[in-house]
Amino acid sequence: MRLLIYRFLAEKQVAVTLSDIENAFDKADRTTLYRTIKTFEEKAIVHQIDDGTGITKYALCEKGCNCEIETDLHLHFHCNNCNETVCLTAHKIPQIKVPKGFVSENVNLVVKGICDKCSGH
Amino acid sequence: MRLLIYRFLAEKQVAVTLSDIENAFDKADRTTLYRTIKTFEEKAIVHQIDDGTGITKYALCEKGCNCEIETDLHLHFHCNNCNETVCLTAHKIPQIKVPKGFVSENVNLVVKGICDKCSGH
């Protein structure tokens, strides 16, 4: 089961919602998928993405994806056209300056727009 | 009613959830507050913030807060300690580079950590 879910995530190049997984595995129960994902999260196999659609998505952690590190520098791109969210691990987030007294531990950056597939390039 | 809500938002220096407003106005109905906020949003009086807690928050737009512009460069700080989210309008977001084929329309940047109140400075 977990292997199947892992492969599903590996094939998908985009972040998926729980519903996506649910639809892909009709046989399995919501709860199982949910808990599997949670397990993956704990083991730092996948990471959670909040792209502003209100639905949490998940994506496999790749090389260079240091989710476990506190100063996580993730960049996610959400397409307003196809509604897909991709993980741009190659693009690092520039250092963000915060005012005095503030301590930065984590940065979440979501860029919205049109993705490469939809823009036609 | 709307004036009361406006004043409430003005007093608060942090972004608030619908529940926060609801608690502050026991007399009023949820729907009224909800629709009032929506109206404010349309009129660009407040803007919505998604700080990753899963609950959408709202904050007054200030001078220099160009929510209405597509290339909205907002920086929000979410404190992991007191769970409050503040709007750092003074801090602009640096230009984000996206890969070829991607078109950036909107940027959402949330920094998490410890705020000035909680860090003791």
Add this chain to the structure above:
DNA sequence: GCACTAATGCACTTCCATTGCATGCGTTAA
């Protein structure tokens, strides 16, 4: 006062995230 519009309140629905409880299955220990 009358009519019209805007604002408010109530009830209901939907959607997603999460949890409690029961079941099944494989492994270990008596």
Add this chain to the structure above:
DNA sequence: TTAACGCATGCAATGGAAGTGCATTAGTGC
């Protein structure tokens, strides 16, 4: 061989937030 245990799975139910339809009330202009 069997009893006990841990773990994965499934079903059902809960809770919280967002959103909507409809009736009622409050204003506003005439």
